[in-house]
Amino acid sequence: MAQNIYDDDSFFEGYSRLPRSVKGLDGAPEWPSLLAMLPDMTGRAVVDLGCGFGWFCRWAATDGAADVLGIDLSSNMLARAAADTTDERITYEQHDVDHLELPAASFDFAYSSLTLHYLIDLDHLFATVRQSLRPGAGFVFSVEHPICTAPSNPGFVTDDAGLTTWPVDGYLREGPRTTNWLAPGVVKQHRTITNYVQSLIGAGFMLTDLVEWGPSPEQIQEVPEWDVELERPFFLLIAAQLS
């Protein structure tokens, strides 16, 4: 099973202070790019894999979803999600997404934000999602970009001449990476873009969009220090449909 780092108290405390935890979707700089990849939710049955505090679930319901199932491994996350949710169309369930089973042909849209890079068995998840979707359904997910998950020592380096780079190693060596992000010993699974794309297509999806995310010129104007985020993409956003 995937590491349940969100139930580590010091990690959870740090995560809860991030802009995306305090402000929700508007605190996530990649949200406008994800939003542009989403279909209208009206009347759709939606599943959110790794729903966290339930921000997307509530957005989907507000956008007109018929019902929304949010799934997460973390008791911490789900407790706050439940506390922050009054809409009866939204249900939360606690499951390890790495061992998930979903009912067949039950959803019109699947979503996952920054969760799949924790999973060990991506093929299992894609097959599970695939069979749970109805004809014409879509699937949009975000992960940390492989350029960011690959390095043994992820971080920017500025050399004597003032050039800032993101040193990459091990990109084609897939597998676990342990980093200290909010808490020591956070384990993510490094996968290539090849792997994400081939696994999706192999599961019977058609790839409809792929975005290596960086801040927009407007975002950099608002937060000038994000300029460095153009040196390498931080997120990978992918949209797919049943083929």
Added chain:
Amino acid sequence: MAQNIYDDDSFFEGYSRLPRSVKGLDGAPEWPSLLAMLPDMTGRAVVDLGCGFGWFCRWAATDGAADVLGIDLSSNMLARAAADTTDERITYEQHDVDHLELPAASFDFAYSSLTLHYLIDLDHLFATVRQSLRPGAGFVFSVEHPICTAPSNPGFVTDDAGLTTWPVDGYLREGPRTTNWLAPGVVKQHRTITNYVQSLIGAGFMLTDLVEWGPSPEQIQEVPEWDVELERPFFLLIAAQLS
């Protein structure tokens, strides 16, 4: 128009000594991966964009293609391609692929090896290829991976602790990059994977495979110093079909 560096004498002399120039497809380490993405050529009308010495054109004819059109900008390349070709099914034409026109619905397969990263107008090329293909046709191409075209100073760096990395900068800043490879002042166009994928899909193609190429375990066993190529992918291989 794209830079015609292959008609620069010192570049051409260096290029002519590369294993892929001397041994052909078997001297190109990514060829087995490309081959696995190719359909059977039997009976197909094939176009090769940036055909160079014509190695792929001759392979396609040997594999059963009905006719093969090889296109290149370089007089040097086409002179040797013609000298090395006797098969009457193969025709070579000199054009700038950046301003190419192709007859409508005329080909069953399009191929391009390590050419598109020289082009300035990718959308024009994809639209040109799209309209030149018949229903069910495929399109396979390779480019230098954006991780390799992005950096202002491309190269491996080994730090004091012995860690070898490939420092990346400017990944999300698309545009020309000038490097000294075989000759000074070689200009390539850096594009993100986002750009390649969105441009393809936007032109009406369905993406069927995407491979970030590195050497196989067998290739590393044969040439142990290629181990470093696993630190970052060197080529990007993409397969698409008319959607």
